Amino acid sequence: MIAKRLFWMRVSRYLKQQWKTVRLIVDWTIFLYGVLPLLIWAGYSYWQVWEGSFPWLGDIPYFLWALLIGWFMWQDRMFVWIERADLILVSNRSMIRDLKWYSVWYHFTQHVIQYGCYVLLLAPILYIKGRSVGEILAFGVALFLLGWCHAWIQYQFRLRHAHLMKRVLMVLLALVGVYALLIDSVLLSVLIGSMMVTFALYVGEGWVSKHPNIGREIEIGERERASFDRVLLTTSGAIEKTSERKRPLYRPRPNRFGTVRRTMAILIYFRTPSHRNLWFRLIPLGVTSVILLPSWFKIVVPIYLLYVAYQEQTSFTREMERHPFFQSIQERGSS
Incomplete structure (x- = not known):
């Protein structure tokens, strides 16, 4: 009960922080004049794809x-939704085990929604290529499992x-599996799927009951939960982008204020x-003109907007x- x-509490706090960050970026004017017309155009284009108005998509x-x-x-x-304060509870393995199971179900639900969106976007293209509704649903289930x-x-x-290289090889294996699902190769799909399931069971054996890498799991969790805010701060220049290299590139004259100057402009x-x-x-x-x-003649619209x-x-x-402010920043960055 305590683990649940x-x-x-952690999931709700994380979602509230993410929503607050999005609200800081997208206010009602940007949503009304930017996001809403884009959503209308995307929905109309998606309906047009189902109607067969873009037959060239079937040639890709x-x-x-x-x-x-x-x-x-x-x-x-x-x-996993485990924090550093939980290290004192490692002796209570049932609580750590419950938190791991809840984390698995959280990501399982997230993947169902995510790959459901992927299948919805690919469904009209597969329908154009002659797939039935049942085949599209089977493709979605197999793609989610992969x-x-x-x-x-x-x-x-x-x-x-x-x-x-192990991670890259696993990506290549998954890529072959996706290609086998798209070309409807049953034998290759079953072979790749069986290999992936077997290897997933092998590498994950004892993960719930044993905690040899609990410190590494907490570190990964903190990094992933803060990834969205970190990308925003590094893009805006508020914090310096960290380097994963053991020997970072030598920059004798770093332009520390270049990103800040562009973002503030x-x-x-x-x-x-x-x-x-x-x-x-x-x-x-522009959105109305494209529709x-x-x-x-639709090409004229983005050309004009770019101009x-x-x-x-x-x-x-x-x-x-x-402007005096930007001149002072330029002088400080060059000094």
Whole structure:
């Protein structure tokens, strides 16, 4: 009961932090004028794919789709909801075991939703290629099983500091399995799937009942839970991007304020009402034009938007270079 309460407290706290971060980035104006038109356009395009308005999607080779899915598989991450304060409870193995089981079910549910979205996006393309609804559902179940085994094996490799080539070979094996599912090769699919399931059971044996790598698991969990905020801070230049190299690259004159200067320029640009209102008018107009314009006339819309963006960037850069604040940053960065 205590483990379940701890698990739900940590998950709810994590989700609230993620939601607060998203709200700081996307306010109601960005959602109304940017996200909402994009969602409408994406839904309309998805319906058009089901109607067969984009037959060229059926001509894309299965290998390219397999590469795309393999790249998404490589991005899958797993972790356990155990924190450093729980180390005093290692003697109480039942609580650690319960937290591990809850973590597994959390990631299982997350993978079901994630791969369900993948199958929904691929469903019209598979339907164009002649697959029935039952075959598409079977493909989704097999793809989920393959992705789950791959994520589980990669997590065990990370715990044991496995060599990078082992991880790459596992990705290649999963890629072959995805390609076999796409080309509907039953024999190859069963062979790859059996290998993945067997290896997943082998590397995960005793993981719930034994805790030899509990410190490593806590470290991975903290890193993965903070990955979204860390990416935002490093992108904005608030913190320096860490290097995983044993011998980091030698930079005699680091440009520490380059990213900060670019990020602040973007923020100042979009916080200026005239610039913001310009794009709040151009983006819905561009989305509407792409929907209504016939055939190749759609190409004119992004070309025009890129031209406007280039002109705005050039004029705003010249304006900011004359600003005393940015001149002081430039002098501090060059000193």
